[in-house]
Amino acid sequence: MNAVPSSRERIRIFDTTLRDGEQSAGASMTFDEKLQVADILDAMGVDVIEAGFPIASQGDFEAVSEIARRLHNAVPAGLARAANKDIDRAAEALRHAHAFRIHTFISTSPVHMKYKLQMEPDAVLEKVFASVSRARTHTDDVEWSAEDATRTEHDFLCRCVEAAIKAGATTINIPDTVGYTTPEEYRALFEMLINRVPNADKAIFSTHCHNDLGMAVANSLAGVMGGARQVECTVNGLGERAGNAALEEIVMAIRTRADAFPFTTGIKTPMLTQASKLVSTVSGFPVQYNKAIVGKNAFAHESGIHQDGMLKHVETYEIMRPEDVGVRETNLVMGKHSGRHAFREKLKDLGYDLGENAFEAAFTRMKDLADRKKHVYDEDIEALVEDGITSAAEGAKVIALTVIAGTGGPQKAIITMDVDGHHVTKEANGTGPVDATFNAIKAILPHEARLSLYQVHAVTEGTDAQAEVSVRLEEEGRVATGRGADVDTLVSSAKAYVAALNKLSIRRQKATDPAADASEPVRVGERI
Secondary structure: OOOOOOOOOOOOEEEOOOOOHHHHOOOOOOHHHHHHHHHHHHOOOOEEEOOOOOOOOHHHOOOOOHHHHHHHHOOOEEEEEEHHHHHHHHHHHOOOOOEEEEEEEEEOOHHHHHHOOOOOOHEEEEEEEEHHHHHHHOOOOEEEEEHHHHHHHHHHHHHHHHHHHHHOOOOEEEOOOOOOHHHHHHHHHHHHHHOOOOOOOHHEEEEEEOOOOOOHHHHHHHHHHOOOOEEEEEHHHHHOOEOEEEEEHHHHHHHOOOOOOOOOOOHHHHHHHHHHHHHHHHHOOOOOOOOOOOOOOOOOOOHHHHHHHHHHHHHHHOOHHHHHHHHOOOOOOOOOOHHHHHHHHHHHHHHOOOOOOHHHHHHHHHHHHHOOOOOEEEHHHHHHHHHHEEEEEOOOEEEEEHHHHHHHHOHHHHHHHEOOOEEEEEEEEEOOOHHHHHHHHHOOOOOOOEEEEEEEOOOOOOOOOOEEEEEEEEEEEEEEEEEEEOHHHHHHHHHHHHHHHHHHHHHHHOOOOOOOOOOOOOOOOOOO
């Protein structure tokens, strides 16, 4: 369970949470949320951060531009199709970075060329050379990807890779775009390309695997064994359809099984859990309890046999130390008698560095929570801090809520909210207490948004546990997620619903026309 020696060959970690991960249905992030994710990825040691698809929208362009300005360690990358306008737009967004990468791609499989591109192979080959050449006029760090590479004819793939390297590509990505391949096939594909393509040694080869058959991580590691020296992945495996290869699983597999994978990465693994929680919060996608590495139960042992073994020797049932991925044992040191200094130290232990105003607000919420529930766990503190971060950006706020429910009649909710500095109270009925609560909110904040997700989970155990609620709303193509935490499930539901409505309001105000060329529109779900 020791760290891999630094003398081992380095694998670059290319994180695409902000681009491919955000393409998950309903996972769209706000500008500020993207910056939060970029900051933690940068601090964690990610080598390349794919910040977005600059030509897709003005919002994406602005996010990529700001991320490019603020990164201290990682190289920012922007995605671009094989079109001059895409490539130039990416370069414009990235120009403030100390160094940047343009990532351009085109489909190479027969099915994609025939039905998606409606292009002949020779025309695609010309596009490969032209797009990489164009990108090289802006930067000497150019990555080229063969979309749907694992279903591409080998001879043609070799020709495309050769053309990309000849045009100046320094990274060659071989994506398993539809999650189709197997580890044996994927490893052999890299070995074939590296052996057959002239000047293959002039570029770094990269994996990019989707998880449609549940093999994204296994395939990525197989690609590394076949010669790839960059892995493209996302935090929590976030991504469209079944997701992408999970960053935390790739990194910890390499760290834990140094005998099988004689490599190293630059990732600071104690930050993995913190990054996972942030991405889960901003995307509205909860992490499954039994998720490898960062799931709530990843280091939990309930079986008597397992518990006995753990008490005798920790390595009987744990191949990693919890602290290596940022998991700390839950404790009960915080309560209504805790002081500011102790609370500040606790926040530092949990990975939070709050400004003075945010700290005082969090301290007040912790004291209030301690008055309402018997034990305040680390998870409770994390939930109230994240809830406070969400609330800080809100316009409307929940002040008070009363709900009348039961079997004897219609459910009714009475809610008071702060809207633009004024307290407004409304009541409404519903088919249940949550429906009544949301109807009351709608009476104050009229809207036509559709509720597409409502999830509740307990932050800790016990009947006095905080409830954490995630809500996703959709309105005219815009998607917003909100999150709320409280010991009262209905209060946390109201907070989450209002948070989502506030985000929708902001997006209505900022909505602009896409910047993409009308003659070549960005397709919904454009991917590699």
